[in-house]
Amino acid sequence: MNKVDVKLWKIPIPEKPPECRFDWTKERPERVERCKYFGNLKAVVIDKGICSHCGTCYICPVRGIVVEDKPIDFPNWRKDCIDCGACIRVCPRYDYTPLNGLGEYIEAVAGKSKRFKGQDGAMVSEFMAGALEMGIIDVALFVARDEEFKPYVVHITDPDQLKDERITGTKYSFASVMPELHDSIKHVRAVGIIGTPCMISGLRKLQKVVPLYKQKVKLAIGLFCTENFYHWQLKEFLEGRGIDLRKAVKTDIKKGNFIVTYDTGEEFSIPVKEMEEIVPDGCKVCQDFSAVEADASVGSVGSKKGFSSVLIRSETAKEIFEYLKEKDYIEVGEVKIDVIKRLCDYKVKIHPYPKG
Numbered sequence: 001m002n003k004v005d006v007k008l009w010k011i012p013i014p015e016k017p018p019e020c021r022f023d024w025t026k027e028r029p030e031r032v033e034r035c036k037y038f039g040n041l042k043a044v045v046i047d048k049g050i051c052s053h054c055g056t057c058y059i060c061p062v063r064g065i066v067v068e069d070k071p072i073d074f075p076n077w078r079k080d081c082i083d084c085g086a087c088i089r090v091c092p093r094y095d096y097t098p099l100n101g102l103g104e105y106i107e108a109v110a111g112k113s114k115r116f117k118g119q120d121g122a123m124v125s126e127f128m129a130g131a132l133e134m135g136i137i138d139v140a141l142f143v144a145r146d147e148e149f150k151p152y153v154v155h156i157t158d159p160d161q162l163k164d165e166r167i168t169g170t171k172y173s174f175a176s177v178m179p180e181l182h183d184s185i186k187h188v189r190a191v192g193i194i195g196t197p198c199m200i201s202g203l204r205k206l207q208k209v210v211p212l213y214k215q216k217v218k219l220a221i222g223l224f225c226t227e228n229f230y231h232w233q234l235k236e237f238l239e240g241r242g243i244d245l246r247k248a249v250k251t252d253i254k255k256g257n258f259i260v261t262y263d264t265g266e267e268f269s270i271p272v273k274e275m276e277e278i279v280p281d282g283c284k285v286c287q288d289f290s291a292v293e294a295d296a297s298v299g300s301v302g303s304k305k306g307f308s309s310v311l312i313r314s315e316t317a318k319e320i321f322e323y324l325k326e327k328d329y330i331e332v333g334e335v336k337i338d339v340i341k342r343l344c345d346y347k348v349k350i351h352p353y354p355k356g
């Protein structure tokens with residue numbers, strides 16, 4: 001399988017990030033540790049094992065913070081950190097109070113796309129496609145997968161691009177959505193992003209601090225989420241069970257099992273309980289199952305097979321949903337809100353915070 005040609009879909013970005021894009025000199029946050037701000041982020045979030053790997057801190061104006069398939073780091077921070085405090089100001093786990101529950105929503109519904117094939121009902125793809133067609137956004141950041149099912153971010157400007165099934169569907173590994181957003185923000189008019197609940201919280205904190213992100217990020221679709229993984233750990237774990245992600249066309253978590261489907265149709269199933277050792281610590285303090293801060297949250301539980309459960313939270317998401325219905329792009333069904341609520345409660349129960 002060939003890697004999707006990302007270059008075609010990327011807006012040209014200057015090679016070097018401009019020095020200090022935002023004025024972080026105002027209202028400097030208080031320090032917990034007597035060292036540079038990255039040292040504070042490290043002490044309070046990373047070393048405490050509560051970093052969600054959302055990648056919002058990649059905003060670092062000198063691009064010192066590395067967001068890759070390993071814990072977040074800033075090599076040589078003692079020397080290279082310019083001590084602006086940007087990272088701690090946008091980190092959703094600094095001053096962390098877990099969000100949880102179903103959150104506020106205008107409508108709860110099940111939906112299934114008539115034009116795209118997604119993880120469940122492809123409602124995430126539909127929301128972004130609708131937003132593009134309506135002119136609400138001119139680009140959507142999607143998470144595609146490479147030959148090893150490793151996620152990477154692509155820029156979608158035309159709904160037809162979503163017919164590529166390597167772009168739709170769930171990848172159970174951390175994706176660099178927020179770093180990509182930071183790299184692109186100056187070059188887009190209006191953008192939509194898709195993210196796990198922690199990324200949506202990172203975005204919202206960022207939008208409070210940097211007006212540019214409030215102006216330009218017009219749609220944030222949150223995914224229901226219990227846990228995520230580092231790609232290398234997931235790959236190694238599955239290899240240990242004789243499962244080769246290079247042959248996979250779908251990965252899923254259903255009824256407590258991690259399921260890998262091969263291109264041949266062959267299916268492998270492993271109880272998620274057996275994956276406990278590779279669940280990153282930062283996921284174990286997260287209580288937000290339903291992405292309460294998103295414009296719309298989408299997941300699998302609560303709907304029948306082939307449908308996505310959707311919690312419409314903002315007026316923008318509601319407008320898009322009405323558009324999708326009017327155009328007859330989607331089939332609408334009933335959602336079992338009590339089932340989603342049960343999962344929200346379960347996440348709080350298994351992830352107490354502060355940790356006992």
Ligand SMILES: Cc1cc2nc3c(=O)[nH]c(=O)nc-3n(C[C@H](O)[C@H](O)[C@H](O)COP(=O)(O)OP(=O)(O)OC[C@H]3O[C@@H](n4cnc5c(N)ncnc54)[C@H](O)[C@@H]3O)c2cc1C
Pocket residue numbers: 117118119120121122123124125126141142143144151167168169170171172173174175177194195196223224225226227228229253298299300301308309
């Ligand atoms: C790590 C993770 C854990 C999840 N856990 C649950 C769960 O416990 N219960 C539940 O009901 N649902 C869970 N989901 C959501 C579910 O798997 C589907 O993504 C959701 O139902 C949307 O399906 P769809 O067909 O509408 O989306 P599609 O139209 O297929 O679009 C999904 C889009 O999500 C984006 N995406 C995929 N992987 C990632 C990623 N790692 N990070 C950011 N964006 C990504 C891609 O851009 C992709 O196109 C989880 C999703 C993720 C990423």
